[in-house]
Amino acid sequence: MMVDRFPSTRQDALQRLEEFVSASPRYAARRNFVHEGHPHVSRLSPAIRDRLLTEQEVVERVLAAHSFSAVEKFVQEVLWRSYWKGWLELRPQVWMSYRERLNWVRQQTPEPVLQRAREVAAGQSGVGIMDRLARELVTTGYLHNHARMWWASFWIHVERLPWELGADFFERHLLDFDPASNTLSWRWVAGLQTPGKTYLVRRSNLEKYADPAWLTDEAGLTRFDDSRVTPAEVEEFADTRPQALPLLPENPPNSARRTGVWLHAEDSSVEESSLKTLPNPALLGFSPEPDQVGPVPRAWRAAAQADSWSRGLAHFDPQVSKACTEPGEWEETLVKLAGELGVARLVAFAPAVGPLADRVPSVRRQLEAAGVELVLLRRPWDSRLWPLARRGFFDFWQRVQVDLRRGKPETEQGLLPGLV
């Protein structure tokens, strides 16, 4: 049986990966076509984003089945995710700047502009294909990559709306919302990420790649005539210079102290990690969704977290465990329970720069005040790749592909032995 459109359990995600492996050599030729049901792409991003599957597993699986050259494009796309994450991890101030600007824009933008932004997001712009895409995003939680580019470009360069509001709209509705991929892709379309380069949506490109059925409604299409779309001027507010990446261990400390594992939505396969041999840890599951997240991603993530939780319970067989999915003051509950369960040390994979990581200093402070040490780890894949994201993607890719081209893992370090 075929799995759901966007698998929300590890088992279904592994099955989707298997279904996709045989199609992966055709990916390069077809990936830009945006057709109903999205048959030409993997639709794995929600699962990879929450690490029901890791990037490493996906890359290793396709390279085990095919030569590097047959699946290079797909592997490269997966590596875009790692690159964006590393890029933002080296520049957390870009995320902070986006959040500050978003607040500023919400408060200072004239009401008629905000009203237009609400109409466009509600699928009432008057442009048939763009309204269809806005509705698709809200009802399914997904848009094809090319459609995200069109829509973001429509928002910024055709409607001339503030990019931060568009990025926030995606954040509320994408199943795969990722602070790095989303913020940096919006910046890229706006012309901020690669200075001097904007992405302009064009009618000829829509006619070549969009499902023909979506263009039968021609309303508003002339606004995309190739010569009509010109770049909006978008001001840069962020300091994009890279900082040093804080070093984090890959393995939990070896000691007799009573240990708990903090399961959260940024890493939903801890039993497939260096934590897997921890003897009898307590399990604490906390990372409720912020209030503004829409119902479709909320439901998807609840299913993914329930799956992560039940795999954690089955693997670790903990004597004590507690999960919380209620939003609100969950940090306090986490700290209280860690105390009640007698945990002296809580270990977790460090959330990447974004909304959950923003709450880590407060979690740490409260845990430490209760006498509980917080130990954050990083997966080897991230430790090796993120520091390489100091410059552009192609510099990153040149360095990474040397190891990936070798194909099957040759050492204990897996596919990336040479990168430290």
Ligand SMILES: Cc1cc2nc3c(=O)[nH]c(=O)nc-3n(C[C@H](O)[C@H](O)[C@H](O)COP(=O)(O)OP(=O)(O)OC[C@H]3O[C@@H](n4cnc5c(N)ncnc54)[C@H](O)[C@@H]3O)c2cc1C
């Ligand atoms: C404006 C905009 C906003 C975006 N916001 C997000 C977001 O919040 N979260 C998110 O995961 N992706 C985001 N992307 C990237 C990309 O659109 C999605 O990762 C992709 O569409 C996921 O669908 P898929 O799994 O079917 O992709 P496939 O084409 O099957 O790609 C396979 C995998 O490669 C990775 N990948 C593919 N394209 C990209 C890309 N351009 N950047 C980074 N990784 C990529 C994903 O992990 C994906 O699952 C955004 C792109 C744009 C233009």
